[in-house]
Amino acid sequence: MVMLRVGDVMETKRLPIVSADQPLRKAAEVMLENRMLGVVTLDVMRRPELVLSYRRLVRAVAAGVDIDKTSVAEQAVSKPVTVRVEDLLSDALEIMKKRGVRFLPVVDETNELKGILEPRFAAYAIWSRLNYGLARVEPVTRRLVVLPPDTPLKNAAKAMDETGSMEVLVRREDGVSVLREWDFLEALVKGGPEARIGDYARGEVIYVPPGFDSRAAAELMNENDVTRLVVKREGEYSIVTLTDLAFQALEYLPYMGERVHGVVLVNVETGREREVAERILAVPGVREVHLVTGPYDLVVYLEATSTSELFKIVTEGIRSLRAVKATQTLVTTRIG
16 A cells, blocks of 8 residues: 655645734735645744634634734634644544644644645545545535625625535526635635625536546546535535545545556657657656657656556657657566
8 A cells, every 4th residue: 555645745835924913815815826725824943833724714704804904813823733744644634634624734853844735635646546436425415605796705704604615606697606715815815805706706616426436526626626516416416525535535545556657768859859858747647757868868757556547648648749759668666
């Protein structure tokens, strides 16, 4: 079984750091810029001191606080829960599940901030390593909040706080759209609590049938930038979220086998080596591309869930490039 660790899936580049005295509007701006569901403040040693989660921000807006005069420190949690880079991902998910947190600072052995972990990162990482057909979504009956487009953001926040939702649906003439987390943050930053939700709701409502594949659900949400799907069953609606999928994945970790690795030796047209290398590097499943001397021009390192997937990457992602003249694929086996 592959033992995924927090450091394998955490976000390390987009760290949503703010100072404790900054207003809530600035915190929302930092969340939006970094696509994170929280912000963190640090001490002089870069150790997490405070955490303001998206959920607490929504609650503050619902309560009617002044987002320009209320500081992060007034709404944040002190002594936040953290996890270590080397902790098992399964242990971190258990902490999130038990404590009801969805935004965890990740620290090293000195407690210095190194990254951020959210359930959605774990859901993508785990399900991408599991086979299709292994599990089906397990939707939870949650109240669907549907509001007219002229509803002020603060009223939407109240509805979200009351129901525990991360999003609301906005009624349109031709159907409904979703006020996603990122839409909520944009509305708060640009328009404030009085902003009309219909001006910012850009998400698509995605319906799936009962028994929809869990891996496919995670991929569908990732591709469409949503955190939940609506499951239709005989006129009734329920919800499955990325957090649900992350926690569901815990019981399927024993089924997660070793990844298949490969090396592809590539010959390309003269003078186009760097261009082709950059295009290959953008292919999903490609981990590294090296320019080399000798009989080949490039060495490409691949990772896949199966041998068939690995060869599909080669045929569709590498050999299909016009400048590629020839390839030789080697499936590798790690020793020790």
